[in-house]
Amino acid sequence: MVTPTLALLHTSPVHVPVFEGLRDQDHPGFALRHLVHEDLLARARAEGPEAVADDIQELLVRTVAEGAGVVLCTCSTIGAVAEARAAAVGVPLVRVDRPMAAEAVAAGRSVAVVATLESTLGPTRVLVEEEAARAGRPVDVTTVLVEGAWERFEAGDREGHTRLIVDAVDALEGVDSVVLAQASMADAADRATLPVPVVSSPRPGLRAAVLRCAEGVKS
Structure with missing residues (x-):
């Protein structure tokens, strides 16, 4: 078949x-x-x-x-x-992004959602909370908007876009996992040095x- x-x-x-x-x-x-x-x-x-x-x-x-x-x-x-x-x-x-959200929830209670578009933050936060409820795990979700990164992405500056995201992720404290909310952010996952899972969706x-x-x- x-x-x-x-x-x-x-x-x-x-x-x-x-x-x-x-x-x-x-x-x-x-x-x-x-x-x-x-x-x-x-x-x-x-x-x-x-x-x-x-x-x-x-x-x-x-x-x-x-x-x-x-x-x-x-x-x-x-x-x-x-x-x-x-x-x-x-x-x-x-x-x-649903499998990514489930992975982030499994890593711990405190999840940071990082995005370059404000319109993505709300839907992704709800998604993480849905996956937490499905898994029966409590979760605290914080959101971070990386200012200026989307403009660089639209201008074709992929390196500048990724660098801003990495800097924002590495500045986080007290989180158990980080969700890179957009597929376009995936390159930052391997470059971040924060010692917690940084997950992307593709x-x-x-x-x-x-x-x-x-x-x-x-x-």
């Missing part, structure tokens, strides 16, 4: 080579289909994630109708809305989505 195609919903084209590289390293030969919709993030930032909910639902339904077995949403800002709408219409969807998110595709074949 053929494994279902995995479609990835991105809000920036920079995520395409990241996930292609992870696929080649961890899941060689696995078919990926990339959907890039930068407008969804722009509108979600300006008007709130619910403003794009109907568009996301239409996109998800169309993507499955065109042959995708599972959708992986790689944007944390719209992840909660995408997850809710997918559940409502029966589309198999994996939110890229690798565990892709792994979860690939497993979801395999489950579809078994069922």
